[in-house]
Amino acid sequence: MPKKKFYGFHSGFAVQLNEFIEYKRSLGYVENSYFHLNSFDEFCADKYPDADELTSDIVTEWCAISDKGIINRCSQIREFARYLLSMGKQAYMYPATAIPKRNDGLPYIISQAEQSRFFDATDRRIYSKKSPIMEYTAPVVFRLMLGCGLRPREVVCLYRRHFDFNNGTIYIEDSKNHRDRRIAVSSDLMELCRRFDYIADVFFPERACFFPNKAGNPLSYPSLVYLFQKSWDLSGNDTGEGRPSLYSFRFTFATETLMRWIEEGRDIEAMIPYLSAYMGHVKFKDTYYYIKLLPDRIAKMKFMSVNGIIPEVNRNEWW
Structure with missing residues (x-):
């Protein structure tokens, strides 16, 4: 039986936080997607050292801290509360209506120079024993997103049955507002997807999803975000304020x-x-x-x- 990983939590919520992260990892989420919980653990250890129940006072004070990460911080503590409630424990759920709305301004348009550096980085991605399929995933999944304008969650929900290689189309099923559509794809991009499908089939012959994670299950949204961020950093493109998103x-x-x-x-x-x-x-x-x-x-x-x-x-x- 594999040894359970411990994430360095030391407040009264240490065990519960550790179990929550393990639960999210079992669903395919990367553990650093919840880095705000480390700060929450330190906050509780400092201000509520004896607390082991997620009360309204703790959550409200934590969510009242104003900084650039307030939206993610509030969202993550809501997910933690939802997990505790599902386990039959008492927990205060911070109202979604109380979370500030995003004001991202104009969307980030990736220049052709940035695209060139980015895809050069994905094409030379280093092999990883932990997830060998990722070196093949990165060059394909982001080209597909750029070449077809797909939403991130549309990409991770693609299955092999959605690809019609003979007619050069992809079926997008149950997307935003529960709408379906079929899109035509350029021949070069479709050929790239065909080659990826062949390689992925070698790793996971019985898979149904198109882009698998290291276990052969569908690649998760947080894992896609992590893969993008790592590839962007490797590209040498700007990593300061206003960096792009998926x-x-x-x-x-x-x-x-x-x-x-x-x-x-x-x-x-x-x-x-x-x-x-x-x-x-x-x-x-x-x-x-x-x-x-x-x-x-x-x-x-x-x-x-x-x-x-x-x-x-x-x-x-x-x-």
Whole structure:
């Protein structure tokens, strides 16, 4: 039986925090996704050394601390409380309505120079005995996100059955607002996915998911975030304020597609419905949002040179 890992907690919640992290790891989450809990443990050890019940006073005081990480900090303590409640223990659940809303400003658009350095980093990712499939996953999963503008959770929910390699399409199932769609994919990108599928099949012959973790189960969202952050740091791109997120691939896809259409002289008004359907937007206004990002960027950025980001498809296949 494997020895249980201990994470250095020392407050009255040490055992419960340790069990919570182990539980999240069993679901595929990376342990450093919950680094705020280390600070929470220190906070409790200092101010509530005898406490072993997650009370309203403890949670409210912890969530009242104002800093740049307040949103994640409040969200993580809510998850911890939810876990305790599921285990039949008493715990105060901080109201979701009390958590400050994000104000991220304009989305981060990844420049072509940054893209080049990033994918160079993913392509030379070092082999890891703990998770050997990751050196093959990184080059493919992020190219797929950039080339198709997929949402992060759409990527981790992809299964092998969703890929039609003969017709060059991917079926996005039960996405945001429980909507399905089928997207056409460029031949080069589809061939890359086909090669990855073959390699992953060698590691996990019985797998159903397309992007597996080290155990052959679906790659989790936190693991995808961790893989992106490690690859970005390895790329040598800026790691300071305003660094990109996984959604930056989607933002970049949308704006570069629009700019390419402008350069080609296409009628943007007529093309918006196609881009909206491709990206899975419920309303056209969600797609029009990207147009306001164009004026300041047209003079600064080159257009994507890859043809076929949204290939011509039969209308019946599109919908």
